[in-house]
Amino acid sequence: MNNFELKDFDYKVSKRHAAERKIKFKNVSFLNFTNRFKNFLQKRLEKKLEKATNDAMNSKFNKFEMETTIDGKTIADRIMKSRTEKVAKIEEKLIILGRGKIEKRNYINTRAIKLKEEMMKYVRKTGRDIYSIPEEIKENMLNGTEKKEINDTKRVIDEETIKLQDNLKNIETNVNEEEITAVINQSLNNISLENDINVAETKQSVDKVFDEKEMEDSNYSLSDESAISPIKNIKPMEFPAFSPVSVIEKKLSEVDLNSDVFGNSPKIDSIPVTSEENNVEIESEEIEREMPIIAEERKINYYEKTKDDIKKYDSLMDELKDTKINDIETAERIRNELEKTENEIIENKNNLSEEEALMLEKEFEENKQEEIKEETSENISFDYSEATARDIDKAISVTKSPKDLKAMMERVRLLQEEEKRTQERAEQAEKQKKAKEQEFEETARKLQAYGDDLEQKCTINAEKEKQTLEEAKEWDQAINSMLQAMNSSSNIKDNNIKKK
Amino acid sequence: MENQEVEKKMMSIVTEDGSVEEVEVILAFEFKDTKKEYVIYTKNERDENDNITVYVSHVDRSSGEPNLLGIEDEEEWNRVKDVLRELSKPE
Structure with missing residues (x-):
């Protein structure tokens, strides 16, 4: 039945929108369930561990990273540490999955540092401005690391014994x-x-086939409160806590003082007893008969003494533990702050383009050098950005170390280059500006010409229109006068007719 | 010596009425054909026979955040039960 695959569920908060289904399992079946998932997680973690280990082993650094130090550690060191920390985190999860617990506090940091030191030991120049672990050493390390892990585990167990x-x-x-x-x-x-005896019983129940009848399911309703039983702590995977003190205490507390274990006196064949009466050797049975009270006292003394010793041991361990915890917490806090800074640096570096990153790194280096210079050269502050050659010479003569001088010269060179670049950019901008101005003027001229032309045309049109109007008027007048003349002649004709 | 506990996957479930429940995620799986995802969790409830109750929900991630939905379809529920039976057998 392979139509499904397990998944790692990594959400911390989920919203429930409908009633879930519920089902009951026998304890043994439930344990199988959880073991299956545990194995699945283990395999996933092993894959992640392999990848993380390879990433660390395949780290590549350049000269700058190998040589530049921040607070006493190189950048390469810090990068490698962040990678080995990933490895250590996965290893810790695997150990917890496998053993059920982790013995050492602060395992991740300790392991990460150890791995980092181991790897950095073998980092060397493998190319032009490339520093990494050579291939042949990588293989040896990988094989060696595995064996060492096994040996370490064995060593831990031996030490406990x-x-x-x-x-x-x-x-x-x-x-x-x-x-x-x-x-x-x-x-x-x-x-x-x-x-x-317990193991035998468990084995029998495990061998039993999972019976359908034993599996009940029902629709769970939120309103059915009676279906909810009190929550109890479940520990499907319980691993016995290993502690020599607890083992001794447990064993001793289980010893029945009245049992034959303590009841029997040591088997002494004979004890020479001197008495005033005679020097006679008394047999062991006689000793037992004669000294039951002493045996009882001896039992009690032994038990009480052992218990006291155990308590002393425990309190001493507690004291040591507290001191260690404080130291470790302080160290952890400092380490976390350093890592934050380191991560910020690395993140910022990754986000920048190569040129920008180089510039920033150089700036950082310069700032650092300036700080050093300030410490050594009696509070001389010098603004290089507006320095002339004479000023620089003066400053150089005041410095005390060749390193400062080198840094300053470098800074000067960079500033000069920057100035050149800025000048070039300014010239280019000037040229562009001129070109734009010319273009503007030409456009303005064209517009002006067009405007003039239009004006001219409008004037001509206006004049033509005026002329036409005047002609029309004249025609109008002429027509009117003709009409008047026709009217007057028709009137005269009419009058003449009337007269006749 | 202090011992770190076994890492348990805990999940907070926010119900429709806004209350929050803490549950322990046992496992999650997905059907290869339908790509439907399910999560199995427990509230550590045991009955008088020491049987433990586990809960099964379908995980819906269409809105980005995971939402737990019930399994309405009986055929789907039977398939899920088959998977649970399979997983409860020793490996």
Whole structure:
């Protein structure tokens, strides 16, 4: 059944818009569930670890990064540290997934520093202005790192075992050391037997096939409050906490003072007892009969003494732990601030173009040099931007170190170049301006000419119009006079007719 | 020596009435054919037989933020149950 794939769910907040479905699982099935996901996460982390390790191993630096220091560390150092930190973070997650916990506090920083130092040790010039780890060394390191990890883990386990043994040895008692070991071993055996029984039972339940009937599902309704049972803490994956002190305490607390473990006196074949009556050797059985009270006292003394020693050990560990925690927290805070600064520098560097970055770096270098110069040259402040050659000479004569001189000369050279560039730009701008002006003038002239032409045309048209009007008037007048004449002649004709 | 706890994936669920629940995400998976994503989480509820209740929701990311929706379709729900059965078997 491969129609699905697991996903890493990485959202912290989600909104629920509809009722979810719920389903019940037996504890064992649930554990299988979680183990499956754990394995999936492990594989993903392993892939990420491989990639992060390769990124760190394939780091490339230029001369500037290798030589420029900020607060005592080179830029290359800081870049490599940020990469090894990514590696260490993934390693820590893997360890937590695998072992259930991480023993060392501040694992990431310690591991990152160690890895960084290991890698920077092998960084050398591999090309023109390229510094990196050579290929043949990379392979060796990768193989060596793996083995070293395994050895480290083994070493940690061995160290813990040795510590436990030392602790056992260091406990002072009134009883023989061998007897203590024998007693503890016996109680250990008793407890391990119980565990074996539990494991057998668990194995049986795991082998049982998951039965459909055992899986219930129901539609969950928000209004059905009775369906919600009290929340209990679940620890599907529990790994026994390993601590020599806790082991000893646990073992001792489980020892029954009334049991035969402590009840039996040491097997002593005979003890020479001097008495006033006679020098007689008393057999062991007689000793047991005669000294039950002493045996009881011995039991109690042993237990109490051990408990006291354990308490002292615990309190000492607590004190050391507190001191260490304070130191580590301070160091962590400082480290975080440094990283922020470093990350800002790297981010800014990545966002700039090459030229800008180079300029900025040089500026930074210059600023740094100026600061150094100020410290060494008795508060002389000098504004290079408006310096003349004479002023620069004067300043140079005041400085004390060749480094300052070099920096200043470099600065002067840069300023001069900048000036040249600025001048060129100004000239170019001037030329463009002139060209634009000419163009403007020409356009203005053309417009003027066009305007004049239009005006002329308008005048001519106006005159023509005027002329036409006058002619029309004249025609008008002529027609009127003709009409008048015709009227008057017709009137006369009419009058003549009437008269007749 | 201090021991760091096992890393648990916690999620805050904001319900429709605005209340917030903290749940532990057990796993998430996606069907290859439909590309539908589901998340399985628990509120650590156990019954008298020590059986644990897990919740299943469909994850909708169309609006950018993840929204949890119920599974309405019975066929879809049966498919999801098949996956859960498969995952609950030992590897």
